[in-house]
Amino acid sequence: MKKLxxxxxxxxxxILRIMQNNARTNNADIARELGMAPSAILERVKKLExxxxxxxxxxxxxxxxxxxxxxxxxxxxxxxxxxxxxxxYLLAEIPEVQEVHDIAGDDGYLIKVRTNDAAGLVDLMRxxxxxxxxxxxxxxxxxxxxxxxxxxxxxxxxxx
Amino acid sequence: MKKLxxxxxxxxxxILRIMQNNARTNNADIARELGMAPSAILERVKKLExxxxxxxxxxxxxxxxxxxxxxxxxxxxxxxxxxxxxxxYLLAEIPEVQEVHDIAGDDGYLIKVRTNDAAGLVDLMRxxxxxxxxxxxxxxxxxxxxxxxxxxxxxxxxxx
DNA sequence: CCAAAAATTTGAATATTATTCTAAAAATTA
DNA sequence: TAATTTTTAGAATAATATTCAAATTTTTGG
Numbered sequence: 410m411k412k413l414x415x416x417x418x419x420x421x422x423x424i425l426r427i428m429q430n431n432a433r434t435n436n437a438d439i440a441r442e443l444g445m446a447p448s449a450i451l452e453r454v455k456k457l458e459x460x461x462x463x464x465x466x467x468x469x470x471x472x473x474x475x476x477x478x479x480x481x482x483x484x485x486x487x488x489x490x491x492x493x494x495x496x497x498y499l500l501a502e503i504p505e506v507q508e509v510h511d512i513a514g515d516d517g518y519l520i521k522v523r524t525n526d527a528a529g530l531v532d533l534m535r536x537x538x539x540x541x542x543x544x545x546x547x548x549x550x551x552x553x554x555x556x557x558x559x560x561x562x563x564x565x566x567x568x569x
Numbered sequence: 570m571k572k573l574x575x576x577x578x579x580x581x582x583x584i585l586r587i588m589q590n591n592a593r594t595n596n597a598d599i600a601r602e603l604g605m606a607p608s609a610i611l612e613r614v615k616k617l618e619x620x621x622x623x624x625x626x627x628x629x630x631x632x633x634x635x636x637x638x639x640x641x642x643x644x645x646x647x648x649x650x651x652x653x654x655x656x657x658y659l660l661a662e663i664p665e666v667q668e669v670h671d672i673a674g675d676d677g678y679l680i681k682v683r684t685n686d687a688a689g690l691v692d693l694m695r696x697x698x699x700x701x702x703x704x705x706x707x708x709x710x711x712x713x714x715x716x717x718x719x720x721x722x723x724x725x726x727x728x729x
Numbered sequence: 730c731c732a733a734a735a736a737t738t739t740g741a742a743t744a745t746t747a748t749t750c751t752a753a754a755a756a757t758t759a
Numbered sequence: 760t761a762a763t764t765t766t767t768a769g770a771a772t773a774a775t776a777t778t779c780a781a782a783t784t785t786t787t788g789g
Binding site (some may be wrong): 593605606607608609612613 | 766767768771776
């Protein structure tokens with residue numbers, strides 16, 4: 410029983426599993442793998458998109474290929490009133506900021522930022538974050554090496 | 570001048586930009602958009618894959634649709650020797666763990682975890698993390714709300 | 730449990746795209 | 760500049776996407 414009455418079945422899960430691993434798998438292949446007609450798969454994929462189960466398809470690009478070699482997490486304390494997220498939206502507009510999370514505890518945010526290098530990070534903090542009203546303090550954590558970085562969800566194996 | 574002599578040009582950047590926004594854009598459409606022959610685009614995409622500029626294509630699935638409503642970041646201190654990452658690899662094997670980063674400073678890791686709910690998180694920490702040798706301590710940060718979550722890179726507009 | 734309604738699937742037909750390959754063009758190199 | 764290498768275009772073929780009506784399956788309400 411899903412909250413928003415989305416109700417996915419095993420076939421949907423299989424489609425999601427395939428798509429999550431390779432979003433460019435074509436309909437015909439999915440159909441073959443699941444032993445169904447291509448038109449039926451097409452119909453289901455469209456519905457998964459409509460129901461916003463599938464949010465988007467994206468290519469994962471190697472950051473190193475674009476010289477984006479520094480990954481950082483920054484904790485940001487703000488004067489945002491609880492519930493309001495003025496600063497969060499400003500942070501979200503920054504292209505180098507990949508994630509903005511409102512976190513429990515420290516009345517603040519955790520953001521994930523990708524820059525060319527340390528100089529790029531300093532530049533961003535000084536010239537972009539520094540200009541945002543409402544930021545009280547920041548604490549930066551530098552990533553030395555990323556061992557795993559995916560956004561794959563655990564997909565149920567069976568409907569109950 | 571790229572480190573690994575990858576050398577991408579403007580056309581590559583445009584392809585990456587399109588693919589990053591919609592990995593299911595077909596060759597014909599890309600070709601039309603860039604005013605080139607489909608065969609040329611195909612050739613380039615293949616090369617981008619071979620050169621590991623494009624790492625993979627994935628569908629972004631709505632966590633809520635799969636009842637995965639709790640996102641957490643956990644700092645993990647370990648007895649791993651600097652440079653060694655034994656614990657990191659064990660952490661990376663956990664399906665609920667989407668990211669594992671070796672971070673500067675605290676001789677530890679930062680991981681990103683997605684579970685159904687708080688109970689799922691507790692369960693994971695107790696039954697999975699708890700069984701990993703070498704974990705000294707953990708500090709968990711709960712995400713109340715995610716304002717932005719993408720992995721899109723900033724793609725240069727022009728080659729110099 | 731049954732009948733009606735709704736949703737899903739199939740299968741075939743058509744439109745569109747992917748892929749291959751050769752020749753031409755462009756870029757690079759010596 | 761000439762030779763070499765790389766890239767592109769264009770055409771031909773293979774494959775896939777998409778549409779749609781009919782059949783099937785599932786769901787619903789009594």
